[in-house]
Amino acid sequence: MSRTSAWLAAALAALVLLVGCGQPYTYRGTAYPEPLATPQFTLTSESGEPMQLSDLQDKVVLIFFGYTTCPDVCPTTLAEARTILNDLGSDAQDVTFLFVTVDPARDTPEKLAAYTDAFHPGIIGLTGEPDQLAPVYDEFGVLAERVEAPDSALGYLMNHTSRMFLVDQQGNLRLSYRYGTPPEDIVNDVKHLLKT
Helix, strand or coil, X not given: CCHHHHHHHHHHHHHHHHHHHCCCCCCCCEEEEEEEECCCCEEEEXXXXXEEHHHXXXXXXXXXXXXXXXXXXXXXXXXXXXXXXXXXXXXXXXXEEEEEEXXXXXXXXXXXXXXXXXXXXXXEEEECCHHHHHHHHHHHCCCEEEEEECCCCCEEEEEECCCEEEECCCCEEEEEECCCCCHHHHHHHHHHHHHC
């Protein structure tokens, strides 16, 4: 390779690196066109105490709507939440994962605590009266629908939205994730937001 060719190859490599460094971050989740002010709510935490979303200002908050007797989507999502929180390492102290019930008739604070703690102590279960929860579902665009299941020992199941929502440190709804999004994609998005 001639000196000119070597110089051109080195210059091209440097240019590629410079161009790559200036690229804006691309979120892995579905980004809202503009950050949306997150609907504020007060629900009952798994400890039995009232909890407001505004209590978590300055943290990244991941929110999932589900229920403790869910046969599939909820345990899978909470297992992924465990992976996310573990993979964040020390950054996990700046992240809260909320599991908001869609089945308040069965999901008492005690039941939520036992369920979420089985996955990770950093997951907080929230419940409330149906009239407290309904506006929260509406604001997040969450379906929560009881389906009778006479052949099941449970008596009924809940159809519910399987997306996870991300609220930034300023309390804005920034991203949502479809069911099955790889945990590492969510970890990357959270780490990026924590740096900004």
